[in-house]
Amino acid sequence: MATTPGRALGSLLPTLLLGLTAGQPFISLTGPSQRTSPGDSVPFNCTAGPFNSQNFSRDFNVTWLKDSDEHPASAQRLVPDNGGNDFITSKAWVTLTRQDVSSEITCKVTHRALADPLKTTMNLSQVLRVVPTLKITTEPSGTHVHVQDRVNLTCHVLHFYPTHLRLTWMENRRMIQTLVSPQVTRNPDGTYSLEHTWQAEATLEEREFACWVVHDEQPPLKTNVALQARLHRQGKGQSVQPYKLQGPLQRSEPGTRIRLTYTSSGFSTHQVTVTWLKNKHELPNPQTSVQYSGHTYNVTSSVLVLLTDDDVFSHVVCHVEHKLMRFFQKTIGLDQYLRVPPTVTVSQSSTSSSLVAATCLVQRFYPQNVHLAWLEDCHTLKGTEQPTLKKNDDGSYTLENLLLVNASVQGPERVLTCMVEHEGQPPKRANLILSTAAHTAYKPIGSTGPEMPALIFVVFLLGLKVLLVMSFTVTYICRRWNL
Numbered sequence: 440m441a442t443t444p445g446r447a448l449g450s451l452l453p454t455l456l457l458g459l460t461a462g463q464p465f466i467s468l469t470g471p472s473q474r475t476s477p478g479d480s481v482p483f484n485c486t487a488g489p490f491n492s493q494n495f496s497r498d499f500n501v502t503w504l505k506d507s508d509e510h511p512a513s514a515q516r517l518v519p520d521n522g523g524n525d526f527i528t529s530k531a532w533v534t535l536t537r538q539d540v541s542s543e544i545t546c547k548v549t550h551r552a553l554a555d556p557l558k559t560t561m562n563l564s565q566v567l568r569v570v571p572t573l574k575i576t577t578e579p580s581g582t583h584v585h586v587q588d589r590v591n592l593t594c595h596v597l598h599f600y601p602t603h604l605r606l607t608w609m610e611n612r613r614m615i616q617t618l619v620s621p622q623v624t625r626n627p628d629g630t631y632s633l634e635h636t637w638q639a640e641a642t643l644e645e646r647e648f649a650c651w652v653v654h655d656e657q658p659p660l661k662t663n664v665a666l667q668a669r670l671h672r673q674g675k676g677q678s679v680q681p682y683k684l685q686g687p688l689q690r691s692e693p694g695t696r697i698r699l700t701y702t703s704s705g706f707s708t709h710q711v712t713v714t715w716l717k718n719k720h721e722l723p724n725p726q727t728s729v730q731y732s733g734h735t736y737n738v739t740s741s742v743l744v745l746l747t748d749d750d751v752f753s754h755v756v757c758h759v760e761h762k763l764m765r766f767f768q769k770t771i772g773l774d775q776y777l778r779v780p781p782t783v784t785v786s787q788s789s790t791s792s793s794l795v796a797a798t799c800l801v802q803r804f805y806p807q808n809v810h811l812a813w814l815e816d817c818h819t820l821k822g823t824e825q826p827t828l829k830k831n832d833d834g835s836y837t838l839e840n841l842l843l844v845n846a847s848v849q850g851p852e853r854v855l856t857c858m859v860e861h862e863g864q865p866p867k868r869a870n871l872i873l874s875t876a877a878h879t880a881y882k883p884i885g886s887t888g889p890e891m892p893a894l895i896f897v898v899f900l901l902g903l904k905v906l907l908v909m910s911f912t913v914t915y916i917c918r919r920w921n922l
């Protein structure tokens with residue numbers, strides 16, 4: 440986070456300059472390493488020094504200011520270093536609000552040895568995340584829409600910070616458009632808003648339009664509307680039948696039975712039969728009821744459909760006969776109700792002695808919207824390449840993402856995690872222990888004596904155990920951190 444060096448101290452007291460290890464005092468201010476939402480309390484640390492211990496230790500004041508108001512400090516102490524100098528540290532907790540996008544926090548240290556106080560300031564916008572609110576408006580509005588009218592659906596994304604987001608339009612859970620970082624307007628309070636319009640043609644069939652927003656790499660937000668044209672009366676009293684063909688509102692995994700329902704009204708007799716077919720095979724046990732209502736009949740029919748892994752291209756036909764004549768037939772793609780979760784694996788290969796290529800393979804998922812992130816010690820690694828997406832023959836998707844890691848950066852064993860989020864489900868993780876040693880261990884296998892492979896095998900088993908323990912630990916720690 441922001442570190443502002445203290446201003447040059449021209450008029451220090453001579454003793455401070457005489458102190459051999461006491462360099463020019465500086466001041467630094469750090470905040471939380473991740474953005475936080477309004478309502479959360481976050482710590483800021485201020486450190487100033489070095490100051491000569493003997494002379495000035497107890498002769499200082501630290502003041503915190505939020506904008507121009509004094510803000511209470513929660514802890515203040517002196518930390519001695521080895522060279523007889525002290526550093527002053529102070530901590531302040533700030534409860535963030537939405538208005539803090541344009542606020543700043545200042546730490547000011549006065550010390551007898553200083554002519555002017557040391558002072559540093561940080562913008563609270565650096566640590567703040569304001570999650571947008573979403574809504575969709577329709578123009579013309581719902582009650583005045585007729586068949587084939589063009590309707591403007593506008594997704595309003597209101598009051599967010601920072602600006603980066605992705606907006607996706609879905610029609611019956613199928614993606615129709617995605618925008619990365621669409622144009623925003625700035626609000627007087629420093630937050631941003633945007634609106635984006637999708638034009639759709641109204642039909643008698645009810646359709647769901649949804650606007651999804653992924654803001655600042657957070658879990659997606661969603662809002663939706665149903666669009667259906669009003670019954671359009673025509674000349675000689677004959678009317679177009681309004682109907683609803685509905686499935687579940689959430690996608691389901693293979694193995695789940697989903698219910699599809701057809702409802703319609705205005706039939707002149709009760710001689711109505713409804714047949715359901717999945718991929719040309721009749722579905723068993725549909726439940727159909729015909730109810731008298733005024734001078735006409737209402738029909739409701741529903742059926743259970745078992746979703747399978749390979750249903751991306753499957754469809755269900757709803758066939759309605761009235762007085763033994765075909766009256767209505769509609770085909771529904773099952774892909775809009777299906778969610779096939781991915782399997783995630785990570786592997787490593789070495790490209791040179793210091794660079795290691797880690798590959799995250801995300802296999803056989805549907806629909807195609809996934810979000811992939813690499814973490815090391817629970818910190819997101821920035822600047823990774825764009826993943827490559829491939830469509831499989833069965834309609835599912837596979838995604839591969841390569842990460843180049845400098846393995847010569849020393850340290851405790853490094854664990855890379857590939858985290859994949861799919862359709863708002865809890866993220867799936869796969870871990871990899873970076874090991875340059877692994878390559879050198881594998882190399883000599885061919886040329887070593889007979890007992891060597893056994894030894895390597897034992898080492899390998901031990902390594903596997905460590906890997907298991909490590910991956911549990913990482914998952915646990917990351918969960919604790921809510922990553």
Ligand SMILES: *[C@@H]1O[C@H](CO)[C@@H](O)[C@H](O)[C@H]1NC(C)=O
Binds near residue numbers: 469482483484
């Ligand atoms: C502030 O300092 C404390 C120790 O004094 C440390 O545990 C904490 O991580 C620091 N926080 C930040 C935001 O630097």
Ligand SMILES: *[C@@H]1O[C@H](CO)[C@@H](O)[C@H](O)[C@H]1NC(C)=O
Binds near residue numbers: 454494
């Ligand atoms: C700093 O400390 C030394 C030794 O304790 C003392 O002789 C000197 O007078 C002190 N200087 C000031 C400005 O207090």
Ligand SMILES: *[C@@H]1O[C@H](CO)[C@@H](O)[C@H](O)[C@H]1NC(C)=O
Binds near residue numbers: 499500549550551
């Ligand atoms: C610190 O504050 C106290 C009380 O406000 C004041 O008496 C003292 O002179 C201040 N010390 C310095 C070094 O500014």
Ligand SMILES: *[C@@H]1O[C@H](CO)[C@@H](O)[C@H](O)[C@H]1NC(C)=O
Binds near residue numbers: 441541562
């Ligand atoms: C802090 O905010 C001000 C405007 O409010 C801006 O001019 C300045 O560049 C910001 N500083 C940083 C470090 O972002």
Ligand SMILES: *[C@@H]1O[C@H](CO)[C@@H](O)[C@H](O)[C@H]1NC(C)=O
Binds near residue numbers: 578589591636
């Ligand atoms: C829909 O949006 C387009 C382009 O923004 C505009 O020209 C049109 O008048 C709008 N239609 C309605 C009904 O508001």
Ligand SMILES: *[C@@H]1O[C@H](CO)[C@@H](O)[C@H](O)[C@H]1NC(C)=O
Binds near residue numbers: 731732
């Ligand atoms: C029949 O359908 C119409 C239109 O959807 C509805 O207003 C009415 O209440 C229904 N009647 C019965 C008995 O369900």
Ligand SMILES: *[C@@H]1O[C@H](CO)[C@@H](O)[C@H](O)[C@H]1NC(C)=O
Binds near residue numbers: 793794845846847848
């Ligand atoms: C990898 O890191 C080492 C040590 O930090 C550095 O010397 C080297 O230049 C880095 N290599 C690459 C390719 O970035």
